[in-house]
Amino acid sequence: MKRIFAAAAVVLLSTLGAAHEPLPPGYGELGYALPAPGSYRLPPLGRAADGEVLDTRGETRSLGALLDGRVTVLSFIYQSCHDTSGCPLATTVLHRIRQDTAREPELAERLRLISLSFDPDRDTPEHMAHLAHNFRFVEGGSDWLFLTTASQEKLQPILDAYGQAMMRERGPDGEETGDLAHVLRVFLIDSERRIRNIYSPSFLHPDLVLNDVRTLFAEAGPDPAHAPAHTAHAATAGPGDDKTGYERPDYRTRSLSLAVRRGRPMDLLANLQDPPLGLPPVPVPADAPVTQKTVAIGRKLFFDRRLSLNGTFSCAMCHIPEQGFASNELKTAVGIEGRTVRRNAPGLFNAAYSAPLFHDGRETRLEHQVWEPLLAANEMGNPSIASVVEKVRRLPDYRGLFEDAFGRGPDMETIGQALASYERTLNCGDSPFDRWYYGGEPSAIGDAVERGFAVFMGKGGCVGCHLIGPEHALFTDGRLHNTGIGYAASMAREPTTRRIQVAPGVALDVAAALIGKVSEAPPSDLGRYEITRDPDDRWKYKTPGLRNLTLTAPYMHDGSIATLAEVVAFYDGGGVENPLLDPSIRRLDLSAREQTDLVAFLEALTGRCDDLVADAFAAPVGDASADDPPWWE
Template structure:
């Protein structure tokens, strides 16, 4: 069993001797330049680390992601019989150098794991990979040699990491046992984000160790505390920051340049991320992959609005927390005003109350509210929407595949609900610390914030945490005073008006009366129940991913998490229906900052996968 490993080692030695014939990669020699000091530079997120089914050296089935999250990971792809000096032997040699160097730095070594996965499962069995790895492992260093059950199981992993692997055949069409592939090694952080990719020209032990030290320079860094993904993933699609300056240049990301990677959304339904309970599925609409795919297509299709310009995703923007960071209150078709803020759709499958006032309790039924609202998607009737979808050639057969029947009021609502039930996001730094028992997953500030959240600040009264999971909502309605203030307090003499992106002027309120319609009053759940005790009562939202969904409250009146905490610290706004749970908290400025740090640590580890999947969705041809 050791023959293949020895062949690879001998090939490497032979190639090194014949270096005059084969130019060697930089990883074989000493770096000709001095590296920048660790942590003097940053490593932006390149993308999400792919997942898939693998077999360990002792033939145990696991998911690749099970070997990530608790440590930094260096992932390489090899095959045991490779003899290319600048291929698999280079990767194993560089990783071997890293393991040897880190043996002298045990604190650093304890925070890194090497994963080497074969892309030749027919030859590289678990026993073969164990034997192959035994010659490279140094001491007790955490280096695992992996394979897969077969090529079909391997292929999705290769696709996720964009590893193009081709078999080489001889003149008789027989497989030679060799592969053509590009060498890549991936540095993956504890949030399962790829932070660097090393090819032949950049793979060097010193460079990799420097990058590892850079990532570990802030060991408690969480996904919420830094830009969690590529810079353009969490920002306004049309970024108008500094628009008023003469040297303004747009940083907007054109639609055709927004490339994403489809995700297996059904997995977030059947096995919700760490911190979420088992998902309740309605018996009359069990979730399937076909329903999710269809609902996803409908969600991003602009043709579902009356004039073919407006999709669900225009108010629930994926890269803005499936809400809208740019608008305090939503704007519908043809610029028609909507009274309330766009709520986030993360984990909406668990919500027992829907819409801010909680007037609906079923996602299947809720979907029709925005579709038919005059100031949202503007459709005149259910039949109009159904007929439009029936007429779309690209929907032909999709409803029949998903439901066994064509599009109708029931199946359209069920499809949209199925996609929204897949938008489950947890496995946050908090979850890994609290439920996963990973002691280093949460920053010191966030831990202090957790103590405040469950103690002095009394947030847990409405945003509870269970023993095995947490939805961070009591599924009830409360009056905090925000709605009362908006309805009852005097309008200021001057009102701030935005006349261009980033340009505001103060205008006399009287001057606006002739050009602006009076703002509709908002009495919360009272409008549904007609019970005076329900005036200005709105549902308790979940706090998961709350750092992504500013501005806050039903009317978008608080622009930041700090504003929200300071509002509750003051005890809300007094009124006769104020919830008895709302009281002044007496938090210091430092405690407010710690509580915000805790809220920022509730950003799910799979958010990037959901946003990237959204970027890969079709938007519908409105022609």
């Protein structure tokens, strides 16, 4: 073979050693001490994309399937690259990682290395097999896959999704030289297919990468496959109880039982007083000050099942911390005794900034809002304010808490203030977008995100309703709009059958009449009209903020859209035509690439929320018992 990338690491290093230009740090010793693994956090930076690739035997594989279940280091290379800060560096670093993991079999089994060519015209499966053979002299170590694609058309969506821009260089005569111009990026991807770090040449070093890998393992706990059968492993789960692929028969859950999760309390008040990058100061009413004590009571109430009529249902059962304080399981929420709730449970991250409240904007303060689910017959089912107040008054573990925090016992006002205090601390920003736009970090996002931002601000017109300010962004105008979603639901004809998914990859077509016999009829929903009785307000719903969207699927007020790609496609098509359609809703005619880029931008709005979730896992859970005093005596 004429084009060998550096047949083996020894040849590669000797070649580079002769170069006159300074070598990147990854070729030598790191030169500084690293923090202990697990002593720092690696926030999710977005979803790792799927794509159709070829292995060294020429067989078609799913890149997403290769990423599932293992921590992965993914690099994009091409064999004829001669830039010492490019592909040779990535391959050298992966080779050294494989050497190091050969001495740690348990680490090696949980880590995968992938080198994917972005020159499929030259890097055929045969060429990639030859390259893989050159690095097989290391015994053991992490699995290292060398992949390519069937064509540039198959490769391009993958490059776009990972922000990997490249172009073919040309000589003085204008003819292509065969070389590619690109900027090296190596991706660290966790076992749930979330990107957790992106390394540039200045920071790509095997010791640093392995330290980050060990940090991810410390976060997830020991590998269940190697844990003793009688020992439950502990884990701190982050936000996003990911259900990606649930429709496939090969779906494997990544959820952890409550019994094996460990919490980690955080300073919630500090998260209110010094909100994360990208968020403005938190508005706190003068008559409802937030203190450590009021937050602690509100946190306790939020997870207390005893606040429902029959002691089985807490606020956290619709607003699930690891699911973005929303519910990824259901289009619309389910309340006490399985009762139907007609709207999607909104996420509570950054609820402090939300006004008005509810999808129809019927409340203006969190202190007031919290009472509606407590009293709704189809949510927590309490018959009256007094029933809740008296229940809290009589529970021994609340004795003295309200008096200490508020100067008086539980009542309608102090219970509302306590729950609102906790909700005002659930502020999650410092997303990749924030670090790029407000923090001045050019490498915080990739090219696809930057292009998506341009679509958001320009051709897409999204910024008209999802506002961005010079110092912070809430991505909402706080107004209500008719996009046609509610209209379509109101006017839709009842189908004769409905497809019901009963297990991963298993769905049944069930007669709608049969479903109707055993279920409650779907309630009508006219949106803002139900509050104002103004006919022009039919099917208007509040503009949601766009932060942390990757954690809070499904989308829209009724949970009718499952993915961000489908949301973008809905708006690209101009919503659903109806007489009251908001004039800002129009056809966009975005290209496929523009839609993909826009999704990449929306994914880059997910902030660093892990600590809030870990704190929620550390909160006490109030469960009903036979010793609880009844509120009515």
